[in-house]
Amino acid sequence: MNTNTYAIKSHQLYKNFRSYKKQSGFLGSLSSFFNRSYIEKSAVDGFDLEIERGKIIGLLGPNGAGKTTLMKMFTGIIVPSKGELTVLGHHPWSRETEFRKKIALVMGQKSQLWWDIPAMDSLELLQRYYEIDRDSFQKKVKKMSELLQVDHLLHVQIRKLSLGERMKMELMASLLHSPEILFLDEPTIGLDLMAQENIRKFIKEYHERNNCTIILTSHYMADVQALCEDLVLIFNGQKKYDGNIHDFEKILGVEKNISFSFKTPPVFDHYLNQFDPKWNENKTNVSLRVPLEEVQKVGINVLQNHSPIEFNTEKMPIERVMKTLMEQPELLDN
Amino acid sequence: MKTYLSVYKKFFETSLAEASSFRTSFILIILMDIIFYLTTLSSVSFIYDHVSTIGPWNKNQLMFFIAFMLTMDHLHMAIVSENFWELSVKIRTGTLDFDLLRPLSSIFSVFFRYVRTSSLINTPLVWLMLIYYGRQLNLTWHQWLLIPPLIILGFTLFVIIEFCLSVAMFWTIEGWGINFLRMQLQQLARWPHFIYSYFPRKILTIFLPILLVGSGPVNFIYDLSNTQLLFGACAAVIVFAIILKYLWAFALTKYDSPSS
Numbered sequence: 001m002n003t004n005t006y007a008i009k010s011h012q013l014y015k016n017f018r019s020y021k022k023q024s025g026f027l028g029s030l031s032s033f034f035n036r037s038y039i040e041k042s043a044v045d046g047f048d049l050e051i052e053r054g055k056i057i058g059l060l061g062p063n064g065a066g067k068t069t070l071m072k073m074f075t076g077i078i079v080p081s082k083g084e085l086t087v088l089g090h091h092p093w094s095r096e097t098e099f100r101k102k103i104a105l106v107m108g109q110k111s112q113l114w115w116d117i118p119a120m121d122s123l124e125l126l127q128r129y130y131e132i133d134r135d136s137f138q139k140k141v142k143k144m145s146e147l148l149q150v151d152h153l154l155h156v157q158i159r160k161l162s163l164g165e166r167m168k169m170e171l172m173a174s175l176l177h178s179p180e181i182l183f184l185d186e187p188t189i190g191l192d193l194m195a196q197e198n199i200r201k202f203i204k205e206y207h208e209r210n211n212c213t214i215i216l217t218s219h220y221m222a223d224v225q226a227l228c229e230d231l232v233l234i235f236n237g238q239k240k241y242d243g244n245i246h247d248f249e250k251i252l253g254v255e256k257n258i259s260f261s262f263k264t265p266p267v268f269d270h271y272l273n274q275f276d277p278k279w280n281e282n283k284t285n286v287s288l289r290v291p292l293e294e295v296q297k298v299g300i301n302v303l304q305n306h307s308p309i310e311f312n313t314e315k316m317p318i319e320r321v322m323k324t325l326m327e328q329p330e331l332l333d334n
Numbered sequence: 335m336k337t338y339l340s341v342y343k344k345f346f347e348t349s350l351a352e353a354s355s356f357r358t359s360f361i362l363i364i365l366m367d368i369i370f371y372l373t374t375l376s377s378v379s380f381i382y383d384h385v386s387t388i389g390p391w392n393k394n395q396l397m398f399f400i401a402f403m404l405t406m407d408h409l410h411m412a413i414v415s416e417n418f419w420e421l422s423v424k425i426r427t428g429t430l431d432f433d434l435l436r437p438l439s440s441i442f443s444v445f446f447r448y449v450r451t452s453s454l455i456n457t458p459l460v461w462l463m464l465i466y467y468g469r470q471l472n473l474t475w476h477q478w479l480l481i482p483p484l485i486i487l488g489f490t491l492f493v494i495i496e497f498c499l500s501v502a503m504f505w506t507i508e509g510w511g512i513n514f515l516r517m518q519l520q521q522l523a524r525w526p527h528f529i530y531s532y533f534p535r536k537i538l539t540i541f542l543p544i545l546l547v548g549s550g551p552v553n554f555i556y557d558l559s560n561t562q563l564l565f566g567a568c569a570a571v572i573v574f575a576i577i578l579k580y581l582w583a584f585a586l587t588k589y590d591s592p593s594s
Contacts, residue, residue, distance in 0.1 A: 017590060072591050077431045079587045093587070100437040112432040116352045125344040129436050131337055157355075 004089070007181055007213040008051040008074060013083035015044040015069050015237075043069040045237035047083070053180075056207055056214040058228035058245070062326050066237040067217040068107075071183050074215065075105050088180055101130060104174035108186035111166065112173055113158045119169040120154040123176060130177035137176065144172045148202055164195030171199065175206065181213045188223055200226045221319045235329050249318055256295050257320060258302075258313045259287040266306040272298070276324070289320065338442060349449040363452040367411065371404050371460065374524070389528040395556065396526070398467040401460075402481070403524045403548045406489050408460040410520075412453040414493050417445045418500055418516060422509025428592040441582055445497060477555050484551030484564075491567050492523065492547045494574040501578070504585040523547045527563070539563075543570040 020036040022028060044066045051057050059067045072078045073085060076092030076099065085092060090099040106112075113122040120141075127137045145151035148168040153161060161169065167187060174182060184203070188196040204227055207214055218224055224231065224245070231248050233241035241248060265283035275288035275298065290298050295313065302308055325331060353360050378400050382393035391399070421444055424430035433443040468478065496516050503509045519542070527535055527549040538545045543566065550567035553560045 068593060072431070075431075075435060077434050078589060078591050095434065095440075095586075097437045100435055103435070105431070105435060107431070110428055110431065112429075114348060114352065116355055117348050118351075121344075121348050121351060125341065125348060128337065128340040128344050129438060 005052055006050055007053045009086050010047055010049045011084040013044055013047040013085055014081045016081045017041050017043055042237050047239055053213050054211045056228050058224040058231045059217045060231055061234035065234045067234055068185055071185050075103055075183055102180040104179035105183040106170050106174045106187050108189035113169055115159045118155045118157055126173055126176050140176055164191045184216045186218055188220055225318055254292045255289050256313050257287055258290055260302055260308040261285045261310040262308055345447055346449050350451040353451050360452045364455050367453055367456050394470040398471055399526055399552045401464040401467045402552055405460045405464050406485050409489050412450050414445055416448040416450050418513055421500055422503045425503055431591055480555055488547040488551050491571050494578055498574055498578050501581045501585045504588050519544050546570055
């Protein structure tokens, strides 16, 4: 495949961070002032990746897995310790002006907008940074603010906005210059369900219209399912999965999720306990992870022995797959 | 250049919008600046009530020098001072990330982002002081014409040295130490070079040339044949600009960006 087909290409990418251990209390402070024991942590460990232009990729992994570090290396904010990396044909850490005009980053936990001034002032500043002509700027702001339903808030100080409203403004700020790659680092974190859905819908529509490449990290599987065609799974800085979302759902085997509700808590025998039962708090509802060939047998067993009042079968939800992998990362080594 | 000016215009507007939303603080800063100017000038004037000359200069010459330095200091306070304090906050909190993404020089985005608009209100006052003491010296028209570009030269030299020192914040992370060092250097630079003894004068003229900031330009205004310190100041601007370019690029490779 031609190099131009790739938005991002990395080979044996590493990033190490150094920090020091500090004991608590007065003596700990004194001792660490004079004698520090440093810890070297490998945040990204030999990462190979190829992402085609125009795709939406979900970068998944537990906290501290290295997702944000990767995003920061992709955008040129930090420099890799070792390895090769090209983003849109550029070495990000060279921070060429042309490169910086092609990318945008939204961080759910950090704001690029100025706290004490209205969003419109921040947007106008970005208009000048990216040399966007006045007409095109006004059209974009009007269109995006209407789609995100924040047009009436453009002249309100950022600190007066809700988290969801602020995130919508952040998205607008990052899309003003029509980036070729949009990096979204937990864009829906802390938002209510409506705001999450609104933002997802906006991103999806934006991608359909503009065909830009989007790299998304999120702990909300709903974001990933709604937006991503492909997933990259990262654990302890290493890539553990890279492929289609539908294949990911089957990563633990072709399994179904069967849930049962009971009037009173039942006691499962050894046979049913092997299907990784997840109970609700009062033990009246359970969901089992069952291989496709065992579904019928398990269903009959529970119906005959425990008289459920309700049951249903569905394909393994992606949350369940992720949770299982986070609890047992060794499954990915097989 | 056009883009830089256009962005800077917006920096100014947003700084004004931000500062004017805190009215009491806005007015207090204006008052504090006025008190600072008056106490600095009156303390020098007070010394001259007891001596007739300090080094080779009489009262009017030193008062003009102090007014020249205060005019430069005023520019410093208005244009860059807040940004030094912001830099360590940006490094600690990771908001520097966004400055690094912008398609203009990150030095520009970091050190010129905040304009202290309240200080600009005092512009007529500092220039009136400078003009007053210049008139006491009966400056000629070409000496008057030299003042604005020489203030810009001194200001440029001082801030480039400060930018170089501030790069250390990428390693220290906490900015108080560096910022206090900068402020101490400002204090040292507010006096003419001849008041210092041999070794401090050499160090602060050659290695960390903050004494060239004021002494270079003012000596040249007083005596147009006295170009040594002025050329030294021009050379120092070039040398420190080159140092800054490489130092800044190196510091960015060491930037870890705190986790979110």
